[in-house]
Amino acid sequence: MTRPPAQPQPQARPYTPGSLLPQGRITGPMPWVIAIMMFLTVLASAAGIALDHAARTLSADISDRITIQVAEADGDARARAVRRIVTLLGETEGVGNIAIVPEAELSAQLAPWLGSDMKISDIPIPALIDADFSVPQDQRDARIATLDRAVKEINAQARVEAHATYLAPLARLVGAISLLSFGSVALMAIATGAVVVLAARGAHATHRGTIDIMHMLGATDAQVVRLFQQRMMFDALFGAVIGFTGAVVVILAVGRSMAAVASDLVQSVSLPAFAWIFLPMLPLAGVGVAWLSARITLQRALQRSL
Amino acid sequence: MATIVQFENVGLRYGPGAETLSDLSFSLDEGAFYFLTGASGAGKTSLLKLLYLAQRPSRGAIRLFDADVVTLPRERLPGFRRRIGVVFQDFRLVPHLSAFDNVALPLRIAGVSDDQLRAPVEEMLHWVGLTDRARAFPATLSGGEQQRVAIARAVIGRPELLVADEPTGNVDQDMATRLITLFEALNKLGTTIVVATHDVDLLGKVAGAQMLRLARGRLVQPESLLRSPSRSVG
Numbered sequence: 001m002t003r004p005p006a007q008p009q010p011q012a013r014p015y016t017p018g019s020l021l022p023q024g025r026i027t028g029p030m031p032w033v034i035a036i037m038m039f040l041t042v043l044a045s046a047a048g049i050a051l052d053h054a055a056r057t058l059s060a061d062i063s064d065r066i067t068i069q070v071a072e073a074d075g076d077a078r079a080r081a082v083r084r085i086v087t088l089l090g091e092t093e094g095v096g097n098i099a100i101v102p103e104a105e106l107s108a109q110l111a112p113w114l115g116s117d118m119k120i121s122d123i124p125i126p127a128l129i130d131a132d133f134s135v136p137q138d139q140r141d142a143r144i145a146t147l148d149r150a151v152k153e154i155n156a157q158a159r160v161e162a163h164a165t166y167l168a169p170l171a172r173l174v175g176a177i178s179l180l181s182f183g184s185v186a187l188m189a190i191a192t193g194a195v196v197v198l199a200a201r202g203a204h205a206t207h208r209g210t211i212d213i214m215h216m217l218g219a220t221d222a223q224v225v226r227l228f229q230q231r232m233m234f235d236a237l238f239g240a241v242i243g244f245t246g247a248v249v250v251i252l253a254v255g256r257s258m259a260a261v262a263s264d265l266v267q268s269v270s271l272p273a274f275a276w277i278f279l280p281m282l283p284l285a286g287v288g289v290a291w292l293s294a295r296i297t298l299q300r301a302l303q304r305s306l
Numbered sequence: 307m308a309t310i311v312q313f314e315n316v317g318l319r320y321g322p323g324a325e326t327l328s329d330l331s332f333s334l335d336e337g338a339f340y341f342l343t344g345a346s347g348a349g350k351t352s353l354l355k356l357l358y359l360a361q362r363p364s365r366g367a368i369r370l371f372d373a374d375v376v377t378l379p380r381e382r383l384p385g386f387r388r389r390i391g392v393v394f395q396d397f398r399l400v401p402h403l404s405a406f407d408n409v410a411l412p413l414r415i416a417g418v419s420d421d422q423l424r425a426p427v428e429e430m431l432h433w434v435g436l437t438d439r440a441r442a443f444p445a446t447l448s449g450g451e452q453q454r455v456a457i458a459r460a461v462i463g464r465p466e467l468l469v470a471d472e473p474t475g476n477v478d479q480d481m482a483t484r485l486i487t488l489f490e491a492l493n494k495l496g497t498t499i500v501v502a503t504h505d506v507d508l509l510g511k512v513a514g515a516q517m518l519r520l521a522r523g524r525l526v527q528p529e530s531l532l533r534s535p536s537r538s539v540g
Contacts, residue, residue, distance in 0.1 A: 019402075020414075209398070214415060216387060216394075216398075217411055218387040218415050218416065219415045303380070306360065
């Protein structure tokens with residue numbers, strides 16, 4: 001082709017290619033919806049992990065722990081019974097870590113109700129003996145019943161209480177709430193995907209003209225998808241980081257408040273170390289969900305055109 | 307001369323109505339220059355759409371670059387489209403891209419690096435007289451300037467087939483002559499040119515140009531007559 005000679009160019013301005021999509025976000029409110037979703041997802045995950053950890057701790061604590069309560073009103077008889085029961089426990093297979101709960105500890109536990117100046121010897125408070133009872137699960141109930149009969153032969157007012165009997169429902173409840181939290185996380189992941197699908201459809205419809213031009217100029221679906229996918233991924237990343245940051249602030253604040261509560265049960269609800277590795281993965285997973293949802297949605301939309 | 311496009315009994319129907327194009331059978335020679343004429347609604351734009359692969363026919367066979375493009379898998383279309391330059395009637399510039407970036411678009415799609423595309427794009431803008439408007443966005447360009455950007459974008463990739471829909475519709479006679487001269491120059495380099503136009507004055511300006519005339523979706527001029535160089539047809 002005969003072309004006029006190139007004229008000297010006055011510029012020295014470096015060429016910065018324009019973006020094939022308009023500047024700014026192409027996904028409308030999607031980043032903010034993802035921020036809210038991520039905020040709730042991280043909180044629900046943290047709650048799920050903490051409760052699961054608490055449920056496991058409770059289960060471990062209660063599964064092989066028993067307390068023998070000697071509710072004998074006569075102090076001397078109670079003391080004798082305690083000694084004999086301790087001896088019995090020492091001779092029983094599977095029993096270990098036997099500990100008589102000190103009277104001072106019992107007094108401290110009863111102080112809120114009976115006053116701190118109470119003398120334990122003044123009132124007939126049952127004696128408590130804690131012990132581990134490690135037997136196979138399928139033999140547990142029968143062995144506890146046998147042990148219960150044996151302690152009752154020593155003192156009719158004595159009885160064996162397996163911690164599992166009264167803590168198991170609580171552990172099950174905590175476990176159920178934990179599962180509910182993880183279920184919520186799964187639902188929010190699906191909702192996040194749905195939001196991205198809607199945003200991708202909207203972006204596709206809005207920029208249909210540009211897409212058609214690119215197609216007519218020989219762009220492949222992969223090129224078009226890559227273009228949108230990158231932008232949508234950045235939008236999703238923006239939302240995910242905002243949501244994650246907000247959730248971490250809340251978790252730390254709640255953690256500090258819980259640490260100030262003097263309750264064994266509350267103290268057991270804590271985030272294990274691995275949670276701080278898992279939780280930062282959630283925004284990345286969210287971006288991954290957005291990336292995949294955008295890709296599939298756009299590919300399907302593009303395949304409907306020639 | 308080799309055939310670059312061949313239509314055989316091609317029909318095109320949008321929806322359930324009558325055919326927009328009917329029984330089109332013709333061939334275009336490689337390196338030739340064609341004018342496509344006809345009244346409004348005759349089907350010129352629809353025929354061009356078939357040529358630049360924006361539409362598949364309802365019936366018949368189309369061979370383009372020696373391939374059956376009617377049955378061509380969708381994923382192979384981009385490779386064919388890159389061999390075709392298109393000047394759309396409504397320009398179809400990307401509104402958020404500057405004139406420079408609009409012209410650069412086919413090269414970017416083809417994978418040319420930003421460093422490498424600068425010189426050809428500037429040369430092309432100079433060629434269509436828009437060097438000083440390179441940074442302007444379409445909304446700030448006049449109709450004629452937009453048309454020249456659209457033409458520069460269509461030819462920058464040195465297409466084997468150039469399809470132009472009313473490319474001189476928004477420019478004055480001087481610019482129309484310059485653009486046709488540009489098309490001729492491209493044609494002399496081997497590009498097959500198909501220009502749809504209402505402008506009868508253009509028809510005599512390209513020596514050796516042939517004409518396809520459409521009326522109500524049918525070719526009304528026998529192919530033998532289309533082969534007459536420099537025939538002036540009004």
